[in-house]
Amino acid sequence: MVQYSQTRFDAAFAALSDATRRGVLEQLGRSDASITDLAQKFHMTLTGMKKHVGVLEQAGLVTTEKVGRVRTCRLGARRLEDEAAWIEGYRQRWSARFDALDKVIEELKQKEKVDGRRKRE
């Protein structure tokens, strides 16, 4: 049972304490799978597998998406990484992009100087 007072890591470790759920993660590490696929692979009922996937989903280890009648499960690391750390990674990537943009802007400015004032056509 996942309690709201648990930290994210507690939830993740609780989810990982079960051999079937670890097996599901390994399986999803190879490819996405539907609940039905997983139930068959692990010789379980759909209801049983839904419960396991639910625990993994609450722990942020798996995300699911329903397309038509099929619910596809895939690895999702929502809470493995702190959001702040993700934001910093995102900032660094944009920063790298913008540093490249600086060079383009610098070149365009030089070109304008050389060409004289250029107007949009």
Next chain:
Amino acid sequence: MDAGKESESNPTTVERTSEREMVVRRTFNGPARIVFAAWTTPDLLMRWWAPKSYGITFISCEADVRTGGTYRFVFGHSASDQPMAFFGKYIEVIPNARLVWTNDEGGEGGAVTTVTFEERGAETLVVMRDLYPSKEALDEAIASGNTSGISDQFAQLDALLVTLSAGAGRS
């Protein structure tokens, strides 16, 4: 050479301003018309949208930058033989001032991106807002790393799975 200094480039800030919105801010040393041109001309976009550190390269870049026009950026990644495509529609284009586009590659959970260009003297402040349809959609984007194209989270999960496999006596 002052290698230790970052004073050369202007700072980039990122903030999650609400449950549904991420905002990136950066000042550029040039007039708005030049910065805007760099965001809207495919040949120029290709020179900065995928810098070397991303590990991805442009395969093609199409951008019909006018209200109702579409764009499609296709990238290759050394670790994958599958190209990645990012596409959507420009829903508002005000030259040298404002761009709004959809991000449709992820289906319904995609953000709407609004970029504003504010000229301040010889500089231009660019503010880019990604507004997701729901908190869940932004959480999902963070979880899957799909806003970056490269997922640190998945690298971490890979490491976890290796540990799990080792524990289970598999290789």
